[in-house]
Amino acid sequence: MGQKRIDLRSDTVTKPSEAMRQAMAHADVGDDVYGEDPTINRLEAEAAKRLGKEAGLFVPSGTMANQVAILAHTERGDEMFIHRDSHAYYYEGGAAALWAGAMLTLLDGEEGLFTADALREAVRPANIHHPRPRLVSLENTHNRAGGAALGVERMDPVMAVAHELGLMVHIDGARLFNAAVALATPASRLVREADSVSICLSKGLGAPVGSVLVGNRAFIDRARTYRKWLGGGMRQAGVLAAAGLLALDNADRLQEDHQRADRLRNGLREMGYDAWEPSVPTNMVMIETPGLAEPLVKAALERGLAFGTMGARRIRLVTHLDVDDEDIARALEIFQELRSQYRAG
Ligand code: TLP
Numbered sequence: 001m002g003q004k005r006i007d008l009r010s011d012t013v014t015k016p017s018e019a020m021r022q023a024m025a026h027a028d029v030g031d032d033v034y035g036e037d038p039t040i041n042r043l044e045a046e047a048a049k050r051l052g053k054e055a056g057l058f059v060p061s062g063t064m065a066n067q068v069a070i071l072a073h074t075e076r077g078d079e080m081f082i083h084r085d086s087h088a089y090y091y092e093g094g095a096a097a098l099w100a101g102a103m104l105t106l107l108d109g110e111e112g113l114f115t116a117d118a119l120r121e122a123v124r125p126a127n128i129h130h131p132r133p134r135l136v137s138l139e140n141t142h143n144r145a146g147g148a149a150l151g152v153e154r155m156d157p158v159m160a161v162a163h164e165l166g167l168m169v170h171i172d173g174a175r176l177f178n179a180a181v182a183l184a185t186p187a188s189r190l191v192r193e194a195d196s197v198s199i200c201l202s203k204g205l206g207a208p209v210g211s212v213l214v215g216n217r218a219f220i221d222r223a224r225t226y227r228k229w230l231g232g233g234m235r236q237a238g239v240l241a242a243a244g245l246l247a248l249d250n251a252d253r254l255q256e257d258h259q260r261a262d263r264l265r266n267g268l269r270e271m272g273y274d275a276w277e278p279s280v281p282t283n284m285v286m287i288e289t290p291g292l293a294e295p296l297v298k299a300a301l302e303r304g305l306a307f308g309t310m311g312a313r314r315i316r317l318v319t320h321l322d323v324d325d326e327d328i329a330r331a332l333e334i335f336q337e338l339r340s341q342y343r344a345g
Pocket of ligand 1: 009010011012060061062063064087088091139141143172174175200202211
């Protein structure tokens with residue numbers, strides 16, 4: 001009999017629990033394009049409430065949530081400021097240029113966040129030669145920064161400068177609840193100063209599908225139109241929202257994923273692996289492996305452990321609902337076996 005594969009590629013790989021499947025099977029549904037799906041309406045209201053915003057919009061994916069937000073905040077040719085490692089720039093296939101016709105100005109900074117001063121310097125005065133500066137897009141936790149959770153002392157000053165300069169702020173909060181748990185700060189507080197926020201139900205929270213975009217009602221009304229234009233107006237999708245409602249309750253257990261990631265990180269460091277230590281870590285572990293990321297992925301997979309790369313020189317391990325303590329112990333054993341193939345950078 002083959003061993004169970006331990007899958008640390010992403011927290012997107014979880015399978016819906018029995019309770020979720022039951023909730024999906026029995027969900028009260030209607031046609032959401034007519035606004036008549038009671039389960040979707042409940043999910044949208046619940047997400048908005050938890051994040052302290054007026055209204056919510058259920059969308060199929062985190063990518064659509066971000067792109068609909070960019071569309072609803074901007075006009076064609078408007079300038080959006082974003083960190084060069086952010087998902088909405090790095091992993092969304094140029095969609096902001098394709099759909100919104102936005103001009104992206106890329107900024108640098110520690111752990112996926114530029115400073116308020118860097119933003120102030122980048123925003124140019126109104127002038128016929130410049131695009132209209134319109135939107136700042138932030139991300140929390142920050143994926144390519146190793147899942148770093150960013151506290152209000154770092155996020156709020158950036159948002160304050162954005163608003164002072166007349167810009168809107170969107171937060172890609174695909175893993176916002178991970179940040180909330182790690183920072184012991186309510187999610188609503190983390191995003192208090194933001195104009196819109198997207199959260200993913202299908203990552204650490206364990207739903208099979210879905211994200212919610214929240215903001216004020218006028219913004220969500222515009223976003224609803226763009227969702228329809230992109231083909232994201234679903235019908236009896238309450239079967240998905242039912243899983244999403246249960247997923248929101250999983251926010252309380254994310255600490256377990258963080259503890260397992262800590263155990264993994266500490267074990268790897270003890271073995272001599274160059275594993276990052278974000279200032280506030282969550283459910284990810286990044287290992288620097290110059291030139292060896294692909295061979296390590298292959299060797300681990302042969303031993304029943306799956307993880308992904310982030311470029312040629314970095315491995316990413318992500319803990320989630322479907323990973324337990326035994327899996328972490330086994331993963332560490334496998335890394336011990338791979339030690340001879342590894343060279344730190
Ligand atoms: N991230 C995926 C991959 O696309 C990299 C992953 O495995 O981490 N925002 C952030 C911060 C994300 O990490 C992701 C997915 C998204 C948005 C997009 O969500 P989906 O995959 O639902 O479109």
